[in-house]
Amino acid sequence: MKHPRWLGTAGIATIVLIAAGCSSGGSGGSGGSGTPTAGSTAAASGTSAFGTPKKATGSPYVFGMINDETGAVTFPEARQGAIAAVDYVNNYLDGINGHPIQIDECTGDGTPATAARCANQLVADHPMAILGAADVGGPASIPIYAHANLAYLGGIPFTPVPETAPNSVQFWSVSVGDNAAAAVYAGKTLGLKSVALVYFSNAQGESILPQITPVFKAAGVTTIKDIPLSPTSPDPSPQAALIESSGAQLAYVDVPNGCGNVLKALKSVGYTGKIMGIDPCGAPPVLAAAAGGANGMYIASPFMLQSGSSTQAQLFEAAMKKWAAPGTLIDSISTAGFATVMNVQQVLSKISGTPTTQSILAAFKAGTHQNFLSHPYTCDGQALKGAAAICNDYYLMNQVENGVITQPSSTDWVTSKGYFAGING
Numbered sequence: 001m002k003h004p005r006w007l008g009t010a011g012i013a014t015i016v017l018i019a020a021g022c023s024s025g026g027s028g029g030s031g032g033s034g035t036p037t038a039g040s041t042a043a044a045s046g047t048s049a050f051g052t053p054k055k056a057t058g059s060p061y062v063f064g065m066i067n068d069e070t071g072a073v074t075f076p077e078a079r080q081g082a083i084a085a086v087d088y089v090n091n092y093l094d095g096i097n098g099h100p101i102q103i104d105e106c107t108g109d110g111t112p113a114t115a116a117r118c119a120n121q122l123v124a125d126h127p128m129a130i131l132g133a134a135d136v137g138g139p140a141s142i143p144i145y146a147h148a149n150l151a152y153l154g155g156i157p158f159t160p161v162p163e164t165a166p167n168s169v170q171f172w173s174v175s176v177g178d179n180a181a182a183a184v185y186a187g188k189t190l191g192l193k194s195v196a197l198v199y200f201s202n203a204q205g206e207s208i209l210p211q212i213t214p215v216f217k218a219a220g221v222t223t224i225k226d227i228p229l230s231p232t233s234p235d236p237s238p239q240a241a242l243i244e245s246s247g248a249q250l251a252y253v254d255v256p257n258g259c260g261n262v263l264k265a266l267k268s269v270g271y272t273g274k275i276m277g278i279d280p281c282g283a284p285p286v287l288a289a290a291a292g293g294a295n296g297m298y299i300a301s302p303f304m305l306q307s308g309s310s311t312q313a314q315l316f317e318a319a320m321k322k323w324a325a326p327g328t329l330i331d332s333i334s335t336a337g338f339a340t341v342m343n344v345q346q347v348l349s350k351i352s353g354t355p356t357t358q359s360i361l362a363a364f365k366a367g368t369h370q371n372f373l374s375h376p377y378t379c380d381g382q383a384l385k386g387a388a389a390i391c392n393d394y395y396l397m398n399q400v401e402n403g404v405i406t407q408p409s410s411t412d413w414v415t416s417k418g419y420f421a422g423i424n425g
Contacts, residue, residue, distance in 0.1 A: 049311075049318040050088065056095025060102040061355075063344075064122030064150075066141055067133035071109030075134030077329045078156060079105065081337025082131060084323040088315070089345045096348045096355075101341065103131065112140035119144035129153055129360055131340055132170070134333060138162050151360045154340030156333060160387070160423050167357075168389035169364045171343055171377050172302035174279070174332065176423065177384055179208065179254070180215045180416030181395040182276050182300040186250055187219025189414070190274065194223040196248035198239060198262060200255055201228035208254055211423075218419040223248070229255060229262070240265035243273075253277040253297075260289025267293035274298070279332050282398065282405050295402065300395040300414065303335045303373045305407040312373050339372035346370065364391070375413050386422030393417060 067079040082103060090100040104125050106118035115137025122130065123144060130145050132138075132155020139161040145152050152168040158175055162168045186192045195216055199205040209226065216224055225246045227239050236258065243251050243266065250273055253262050259281040266275065267290070275297040280286065282299045306313055307330075316338055320328060328334060347363050348355050355363075368378045375394035377383070384390040394413035398405050 049314045050092050053092055054094045056090045056098055056100040058095070058098040058100070061096050061099045061348075062102045062104050062125070062127045064125065064127040064130045065103050065105045065133050066108045066115060066118045066122070066135040066137070067105065068108040068110045068136055070107060071111070073110050073136060075156070075333050076325075077331065077334035078134040078337040080324040080328040081320070081334035081339075082133060082341050084319040085338040085341035085345075087323040088319045089341060093345060096345055097351075101345065108135055108137055110136035112137050115139075115141040116144060123148040123150065128355060129344075129357065131155065131344065132157070132162060132168075133337055133340075134158070142168065149357050151357050153344050153360075153364075154336070156336050157390070163384070163387035163389050163423065165389055167361070169361065169379055170387075170389045170391060171339065171371055172336070172374055172392050173384055173387065173390045174302065174336075176211055176387070177390065177393045177416065178278070178300040178302065178395055179212045180420045181393070181414045182252070182298065182397075183212055183215040183221070184219045184416050184419050185298070185300065185397055185414045186252070186274075186276065187216060187221045190250070191220075192249045192274065193221055194225075194246075194248045195221050195250045195252055196225045196227050196243040196246050197252045198227045198229055198236075198243070198255060200231045202231055205229075205231070205255070212252075212254070214421050215416055215419050218421075229258075231255075231257065233258075235265070236262045237265045237268065240269045240271065244269045244271045248273055250274045250276060253281055256280045260286040260294075263290035263293035263297070265293070267291065282400065283329070283331065287400060287403050292403075294400045297400045299398045299400075299405070301332060301398050301407075302375070302392070302395050303332055303339070304396065304410050305398070305405070306330050306335055306373070308407065308410065310373075310410070316373060335373060339374060342372035343369070384416070384423075385420055
């Protein structure tokens with residue numbers, strides 16, 4: 001599983017991916033393409049989490065979706081999260097005013113060419129709107145949706161295009177907002193003054209520097225040492241030694257692959273400062289590979305802990321067990337897929353009559369809305385400077401304790417507002 005959280009617009013163009021055809025299919029209702037996890041269908045906890053069944057029986061409301069599941073970067077869990085939410089909504093929440101949600105899906109590979117083919121194919125099917133998922137080719141697909149007068153709702157906004165497009169509504173920011181919030185937390189909450197920033201020494205990795213460095217400085221960090229790491233390096237020990245010798249109070253590990261090796265190397269050189277990482281650094285295989293080097297690591301997340309005791313966390317876990325494919329990762333990507341559907345169902349259910357693009361966008365831009373497993377959002381264009389489509393810029397700080405992701409507080413939200421200069425700043 002490779003998560004390109006460091007991708008910028010220029011970085012997208014330089015990725016060499018395996019070409020893939022644009023395959024399409026539909027999912028929705030209890031007959032969606034997610035398969036139940038063995039032994040969980042009749043789980044008492046799942047039944048109680050779902051509540052009283054209320055099955056949607058009207059004509060379906062069809063939503064298009066591109067999700068990258070072939071090529072060098074893949075995110076199958078984004079679609080699986082959406083499928084689980086669709087099955088729950090259609091069977092227990094009456095869909096959208098009695099109409100079941102149906103997903104018309106197309107498999108992307110992260111390239112602009114495939115994203116454009118998929119977008120044109122979806123537009124030809126005349127969906128009600130597009131559900132964002134993990135479409136790294138968004139810069140090519142989203143303008144096609146705009147030309148067809150279709151709203152683009154939620155998902156994982158990897159590039160500036162979904163964060164700024166006028167037809168886009170985004171419930172959180174990843175790859176920009178979470179990095180910025182972590183920088184604010186380091187400077188303002190932890191009171192750190194020196195940071196060593198580990199990043200990949202390529203166009204994609206270098207694209208994070210102008211985003212995160214000014215925020216660190218605005219938050220009071222006075223010394224920032226850039227530590228480039230080759231994406232193909234088998235041994236990050238030299239970089240770990242540089243961090244240790246620099247005396248940095250914080251090692252910020254902003255690499256999507258090989259994070260476990262970096263954390264292990266930091267431990268081996270005796271680094272005793274604080275550590276922050278991006279979301280992929282918290283994956284269970286990475287924590288295991290770190291051999292104890294991840295202990296104490298902070299990670300900014302737009303979501304409340306999925307394994308927590310809240311009603312929404314219990315619902316999410318039960319639905320993923322019942323309807324998502326076996327082995328689906330429970331991470332921020334699958335949570336975003338699930339939460340996107342939940343948020344869309346909630347807002348569109350308030351629209352009288354058949355939703356149109358105009359009424360959909362107007363409904364999201366009216367007032368403040370509850371955000372599934374996340375901070376409430378307001379789509380007034382002011383959440384994240386320079387990113388008018390972002391409706392929420394609040395994050396919780398997770399921390400690794402004894403090899404497990406914990407969330408010390410589910411209420412202490414961190415924002416970069418007032419510190420982040422803007423995507424174009």
